[in-house]
Amino acid sequence: MPNSPMPPTMADREAELAALQTAFDEYIASSRELEDELDAELAKMQDKLAESSSANMALVAQLENVNPQLSSLERALGQTKAKLEKESALRRQVELTQDEAQARTREADGAIDALKAECDDAHEQLAFKDEELEELKLELDIERERYRVEIKEMTADLAAIQKKKWNNDDLEDRVGAAVAKAKEAEPVSQLELNSKKSKSDMVSLKGDDTVTMGTFGSEEEDGINGSNETYIRRLEDELEEVTEQLIQTESQLVEMEDELTEAKDGQESLERKIKTMEQRIDTINSENMSSCNSATDEEEKKQNGDTEELHKALQQQWEKEKADIQEELSLLNEELVLTHEELRAAEEDSKIAGSAFDNYKLQHRDVMKKLQTAP
Structure with a gap:
């Protein structure tokens, strides 16, 4: 039979119990320490929880305070977005208006250039x-000078013809007086001889003239009449040429008056165009002002500033160009007045020359008729 273990003795059990008691005491001590640590940690955690709760309550209160602000901010954000969209639309509209204004300004510049x-x-x-008028004046002066020369030549020719006629009349009177004296002094039977003597006396009275009385009464008279007719025809031809030239001069004066009328019509059309341009500029300015008045406050200030600058620039440019155009128009009016006065003077000179030449023409015709009807 096997050997059984020996039961523990009392001492062993007491030793074991003491060891267990020691271990239990150590456990209790460690448990107390752990409990103390846990209590301390719990206290800390409770403090932290209290702090967190208070912080949470504060955050909740802040959240309750922030919610209305957030709602108001959201509403303000919506209003701001709507305002931004409206201002964007207004800006696009103002940009379109500015583009139209610039286009109209370019049109105005083009019209002003035109x-x-x-x-x-x-x-x-x-x-x-003016050049044509100067040429016309020069031609009139040349024609006047030529008319003066021709009139002098005609006057000299008439004087020569009248001198010849007076010499012939004086010679005939002297011959008639000699014949009458011969008739009184000699008998009727010797009348034929005395007539021959009177003819020879008439030849001696003429001096260097070797033509007889019969020749003077026939050939000399025929030669004078033929030369007078040729001279009369030549003078009539020249008078016709002068008349034609006067008619041409009058037609040129009429053409110059028509051209002056056309220039005046062009001036009136320019003035009408200038008035139209002023009306268009005023319309553009009024449209710009109306478009700028419809914008918002801040955008309105900005757009008004830009539009006012554009308006001032356009107004200055237009005033300058308007002053230049008005100055040119005033100069044009002065030139038209001077040209009109010169044309009037030329017309008066032409009328005076024509009337004088007509009077001289009538006098010349009367003289030539007298010469033709003279015996």
Whole structure:
């Protein structure tokens, strides 16, 4: 039979119990320490929880205070977005208006350039008309001088013809007186001889003239009449040429008056165009002001500033160009007045020359008729 273990003795059990008691005491001590640590940790956690709760309550209170502000901010954000969209639409509208204003300004500049070109053309036409007027004056002076020379020549020819006629009349009177004396002094039977002697006396009285009385009464008279007829025809031809030239001069004067009328019409059209441009500028300015008045406060200030600057620039440019155009128009008016006065003077000179030449023509015809009807 196997050997059984020996039961523990009392001492062993007491030792074991003491060891267990020691371990239990140590456990109790460690448990107390752990409990103390846990209590301390719990206290800390409770403090932290209390702090967290208070903080949470504060945050809740802040959240309750912030919620109305957040709602108001959301509403303000919505209003701001709507305002921004409205201002964007207004800005686009103002930009379109500015583009239209710039386009109209360019059109106005083009119209002003066209007006300047028309003014330049009018100045060129006036210069051409002045040149034509100077040429016409020169031609009139030349014609007057030629008429004076021709009148002097005609006067000299008439004086020569009248001198010849007076010499012939004086010679015939002297011959008649000699014949009458011979008739009184000699008998009737010797009348034929005395007539021959009177003819020889008439030849001696003429001096260097070797033509007899019969020749003087036939050939000399025929030669004078033929030369007078030729001279009369030549004078009539020259008078017809002069008349034609006077008619041409009058037609040129009429053409110059028509051209002056056209220039005046062009001036009136320029003035009408200038008035139209002023009305268009005023319309553009009023439209710009109305479009700027419809904008919001801040945008309105900004757009009004830009529009006012644009308006001032346009107004200054327009005033300057308007002053230039008005100055050119005043110069054009002065040139037209001077040209008109010169034309009037030329017409008066032409009328005076024509009337004087007509009077001289009538006198010349009367003289030539007297010469033709003279024995």
